[in-house]
């Protein structure tokens with residue numbers, strides 16, 4: 001079974017480049033196109049948390065180091 | 076943090092919290108991040124010295140929490156030479172765009188490589204002058220439109236794009252040369268390994284180490300970050316292939 005994870009994305013640190021959304025293998029990220037941060041930029045968020053497998057593709061690709069990744073500990 | 080979860084990745088300590096001024100999706104940011112991850116992993120923050128250029132990354136010293144020195148346009152290799160010769164125990168890198176390293180600074184670059192100066196070049200090749208308005212660079216691709224080549228680069232008039240990895244690999248005292256990119260997570264992981272290898276070779280004093288980032292410039296390429304990845308795959312990599320061009324002979328540990 002794949003591991004389970006979740007990510008935190010800094011709203012102010014995100015520039016809305018969409019690269020994390022493109023490279024997430026489970027499509028659990030999305031760009032919030034209804035809201036902006038204080039720089040006027042749409043920001044990415046974890047839209048479907050149960051799909052995250054803690055693969056870190058998003059944090060590796062994010063130019064602005066806006067993503068923090070967590071992994072579920074073994075029970 | 077949620078209960079039952081453990082932290083597996085966070086922003087590197089040596090990358091200051093300051094918001095970087097780079098455009099969304101620009102690999103200058105990615106390179107800064109990965110560079111500082113390597114510095115943290117090797118535990119060399121206190122002995123790393125960077126030299127930043129003139130170009131979009133002129134303010135790199137505001138983001139990288141290591142000792143930094145600003146150089147005049149193109150002169151980063153000469154400044155890095157001086158620093159490394161005076162402080163040979165430091166890990167020294169120059170951080171330069173293609174206008175900086177391969178146009179105004181070509182002489183400094185080639186002679187530092189020929190002398191085998193023991194520092195690491197981090198060369199950001201985005202094929203354009205980003206900062207000054209998207210003019211043609213020595214690395215602009217054949218036919219590529221820029222503000223100073225509105226009909227596309229014409230090799231009959233200005234020659235073909237310079238392949239710096241291929242050129243500097245020829246120098247005997249250059250130890251390690253690799254071209255990397257950040258267009259996919261897999262390539263970003265390889266890029267990190269390359270920078271780490273370059274620093275390790277520098278610490279063994281084996282000669283010049285040279286990392287070229289096949290980079291992007293969504294703003295001056297006039298496209299989205301996503302489209303810039305397609306441009307890299309379809310146009311940049313065929314002319315500027317990724318990979319290792321030179322490495323030290325394997326020695327038995």
Ligand SMILES: Cc1ncc(C[n+]2csc(CCOP(=O)(O)OP(=O)(O)O)c2C)c(N)n1
Nearest residue numbers: 129130131148172173174175203204205206
């Ligand atoms: C001596 C000198 N000549 C010209 C300039 C103008 N200038 C500033 S940045 C730049 C080129 C930047 O291009 P590049 O090195 O490719 O970096 P990028 O901005 O694309 O990251 C030029 C020509 C300058 N600042 N100083």
Ligand code: SF4
Nearest residue numbers: 024052053055056058
């Ligand atoms: S860790 Fe992997 S699965 Fe989870 S959001 Fe990031 S890219 Fe998607």
Ligand code: SF4
Nearest residue numbers: 014015017018020062
């Ligand atoms: S890659 Fe980073 S900056 Fe880009 S949208 Fe995702 S979180 Fe935001």
Ligand code: SF4
Nearest residue numbers: 097098101131205292
């Ligand atoms: S102009 Fe180009 S190189 Fe400069 S920060 Fe913007 S995208 Fe990056």
